Amino acid sequence: METVIPSRSARKNPHEYDKERYKERHLIECFINKIKQFRHIFSRFDKLSERYMFFFIILSERSYG
Template identity: 55%
Template sequence: MGRSRGGYSTKIHVSVDGLGNPLELRITGGEKSDITQGEELIEGWQRKDTKVIGDKGYDADKLIEKIGEAQAVIPPKRNRKTQRHYDKHLYKERHLIECFFHKLKQYRHLFSRFDKLARNFLSFLYLVSALFWLK
């Protein structure tokens, strides 16, 4: 759980499958950059037929190289010196991740951040994710 001037802040990093079901979950403090968790989220998903879709926060050469044979669908940041090409049509599938977060917001316990300990927050996040898999 991160601490900022406004109080506690936490980022949830998630990788989902083609149906929007969570595969990997990580939490960090709100002040941390997204790219710090990018490599851990894609661990084991670098097959040729896999597509790794992320937002601009995950745009880094190191992560693109780590993705390897899989197709990286990450839009480049505006201030990037060499702009990369990405499949804009395929990037629209990122809505699966957004839908996952929308489903999370149905659980008041999560979005209100009642837990003050990271392990409790992550445990409830795992519980809710298991419920998504059962539906």
């Protein structure tokens, strides 16, 4: 398992990490936090998978499109 989160700046021997993977991780975390703001999709009130996917696609386009 590789370290994705950078170590603290005060650490004497900092861990090595991949900056590109950290950027991807940060992007995914931000997207998940935006999804959590929409309780409708986070709680999955829609029982049909088509409606759930439709709302998810609209949300992702609205957030990053």
